[in-house]
Amino acid sequence: MPLGFAGILGGTLTMVASGPLIILNDLLKDGGYEPFGLFAVTPIGIGILTIGILYFYFFAGKLLPGGEETTGVIKDELLDIYNLPKELYEIDISRESPLVGNSIEELDIWKTYGIHILGLFDSGEITYMPWRKTKFSENQTIVVFGEKDKIDNFFTAFNLKPKNKLNIFRKLEDRKIAGFAEIILPPDSSLSGKTLEEIAMRKNYSIEPIIYIDPDSNRLQFIEREMRPGLKVIVFARWEDLKVLKDSKDFVVITEVKPPAEDVKVGKKKYALAILGLAIFLVLLGFPLPLCFFTGAILMVITGVISREELYKAIDWKTVFLLAGLIPLGLAFEKSGAAALTAKVIIQVIHSWNVILIIAVIGLISGFFSLFMSNVAATVLLVPLILIMAESFGINPRGLALLVAVSASNSFIIPTHQVNAYTMGPGNYKTSDYLKLGSGLSLLFLIVTTLIVYLFYV
Numbered sequence: 001m002p003l004g005f006a007g008i009l010g011g012t013l014t015m016v017a018s019g020p021l022i023i024l025n026d027l028l029k030d031g032g033y034e035p036f037g038l039f040a041v042t043p044i045g046i047g048i049l050t051i052g053i054l055y056f057y058f059f060a061g062k063l064l065p066g067g068e069e070t071t072g073v074i075k076d077e078l079l080d081i082y083n084l085p086k087e088l089y090e091i092d093i094s095r096e097s098p099l100v101g102n103s104i105e106e107l108d109i110w111k112t113y114g115i116h117i118l119g120l121f122d123s124g125e126i127t128y129m130p131w132r133k134t135k136f137s138e139n140q141t142i143v144v145f146g147e148k149d150k151i152d153n154f155f156t157a158f159n160l161k162p163k164n165k166l167n168i169f170r171k172l173e174d175r176k177i178a179g180f181a182e183i184i185l186p187p188d189s190s191l192s193g194k195t196l197e198e199i200a201m202r203k204n205y206s207i208e209p210i211i212y213i214d215p216d217s218n219r220l221q222f223i224e225r226e227m228r229p230g231l232k233v234i235v236f237a238r239w240e241d242l243k244v245l246k247d248s249k250d251f252v253v254i255t256e257v258k259p260p261a262e263d264v265k266v267g268k269k270k271y272a273l274a275i276l277g278l279a280i281f282l283v284l285l286g287f288p289l290p291l292c293f294f295t296g297a298i299l300m301v302i303t304g305v306i307s308r309e310e311l312y313k314a315i316d317w318k319t320v321f322l323l324a325g326l327i328p329l330g331l332a333f334e335k336s337g338a339a340a341l342t343a344k345v346i347i348q349v350i351h352s353w354n355v356i357l358i359i360a361v362i363g364l365i366s367g368f369f370s371l372f373m374s375n376v377a378a379t380v381l382l383v384p385l386i387l388i389m390a391e392s393f394g395i396n397p398r399g400l401a402l403l404v405a406v407s408a409s410n411s412f413i414i415p416t417h418q419v420n421a422y423t424m425g426p427g428n429y430k431t432s433d434y435l436k437l438g439s440g441l442s443l444l445f446l447i448v449t450t451l452i453v454y455l456f457y458v
Helices: 002-010 019-030 042-063 077-081 109-113 148-157 201-205 239-248 266-284 289-302 308-314 317-335 338-350 355-372 375-393 397-407 418-424 431-457
Strands: 087-092 116-122 125-128 141-145 178-184 208-213 232-238
Touching: 002 042, 002 418, 002 431, 019 289, 019 375, 019 397, 042 397, 042 431, 077 178, 087 148, 109 148, 116 208, 178 239, 201 208, 201 239, 232 239, 266 289, 289 308, 338 355, 355 375, 355 397, 355 431, 375 397, 397 431
Parallel strands: none
Antiparallel strands: 087 141, 116 125, 116 141, 178 232, 208 232
C-alpha cells in the first residue's frame, strides 16, 4: 500500500506524470488561458511526496495490517477442486537442523512427511523443484507446500521455523509465473511403464508432482509402481517449465499453460532512454506536450523498442472512450450556462470566506469527486467550473485549475483509484485498511496543496 500511495504522490511531480495533469493544459487552452510548463507542478509534488514519506515512516507500521500471516497464499481453482492446501512456507535452514548434510531421498521426505519442496535457494541461486539427490546445507532457504498438520510435523522433526511471509520465493504466489496443472500420461507416451524415479520429473522437467489419480479415480499421494496410460497427475511448476513438458509430448497437459513473460528487450534500453530524453527536451523547448510525447511513441515503434501490437495493447481504450464522452460533456456544461449557474450558487455560499478556506474547499471537492469517478473525469468536469469561479474570489484561475488537477489524485481512503485497486489483491488488503492509512494522508495532502497554492497563486 505505501508503494502504491507513493506512486500516486509521485504522479504530481511533473505535468506528464498523471492523467489529470496531462489533460489540464488542454482544458486551460480551451478556456483561453496559458498552459503550464513541464515542471510547474513540481513544488506541489515535492511538498506532498515529502509529507507522504514522513507519514509512512512514522505511521505506516502502526496502521497497516501485518504480523498475522505466516505463509504465502496461492489462489488456484484446482486447489478447491481437489481440496488441496493453499499455503506456501519459506524457511531458512540453520546449523542445528537435522536436515543439514542429508538429501531429500535419504530423509524420504515425500513419503514420510507428505510435503513438497518447491524451491531451494543456495549461494544466490534458486533451484525450483529440487531433485531427490539434492543435499541440504546450512544457510539454505527452502519453500515447502503441504497439509497443515504434515507441515507442522516436518517443522518439529527438523527444528524449523517459517518466516512471516514469502520473500525469496514470492514469485511462486504469482499466477502469471507459476501454478497448478493437470497432466495425463497418454497411451503412446515414451514414459509408459517407467517409475517416477526413472522419469525424474523434478530433475528433467522442474515439475513437482502433488497427487496422482489412477484410471479408477483413486487418489494417491505417492506411487512407487510403474506409470500407466490414463494416470492423471496434479503438478506444480512454473509456466515456462510446463510449456517444455507440453512440447515434449510425453504428457498431455490438460490445464491451459500461460505463456511465460516476454523477455525484456535489453538491447533497446539505450534507444528507449534516448527517445524519452528527446521528448522531455522538446517539452523544455516549448513544444506542446501531446506532440512531444506522441513523437516519442512513434520513435519507439520505428526503432523497435515496442511493436505496433504491443503499443495497441497498452492503450486503455476504456479511458479513451471515457474522455471522448466526458470532454464534450464538460464543454456542454460550460456552454449551456450550467457551469456558470453552479459557480454562482457556490460563490454565494463561500464568497465571504477566508481565501485559504476557499482553496481548501475546492481541493476537498476535487478529491471527493475522484473517489467516485475517474480522476481524469473529475478534472474535466471541474476545471471549466473553477475557471469561472476563480476571478470572483480574486485567485489566479490557473492556480485553482492546477489545484483541481492535483487534488484529483487525493484518492487514498477507498481503493477506487486504479493504483489502489491494483495493490489491493497482492497486498491482501481490505477497504478498511485503506480507510485507516489513507485518511491521515488525505488530510495532509489537502493541507499541503492548499498552503502551496495559496503561497504561489494568491
